[in-house]
Amino acid sequence: MAVDKFENxxxxxxxxxxxxxxxxxxxxxxxxxxxxxxxxxxxxxSKLDEAEKKVELLLKQKSGSFIRxxxxxxxx
Numbered sequence: 173m174a175v176d177k178f179e180n181x182x183x184x185x186x187x188x189x190x191x192x193x194x195x196x197x198x199x200x201x202x203x204x205x206x207x208x209x210x211x212x213x214x215x216x217x218s219k220l221d222e223a224e225k226k227v228e229l230l231l232k233q234k235s236g237s238f239i240r241x242x243x244x245x246x247x248x
Contacts, residue, residue, distance in 0.1 A: 178219040185212035 188209035191197060197205060 178216055181212045181215045181219070185209055185216065188212065 188205050191205055192202060192209070
């Protein structure tokens with residue numbers, strides 16, 4: 173897979189899901205699309221894991237120690 177950006181892979185994954193949801197594909201084409209979607213989903217998961225590790229590194233304390241905090245979005 174020659175996708176190098178999270179956003180591109182996510183867009184392609186969304187396109188695969190849309191095609192599958194439309195229900196116009198043959199069984200063979202549906203399986204191919206599903207396989208493609210799984211690859212894009214795995215790529216996105218990998219990129220999100222990398223981003224999480226980078227965020228954790230940014231939480232380094234002034235003393236040089238690291239703290240781990242869960243990333244949360246506030247509802248407000």
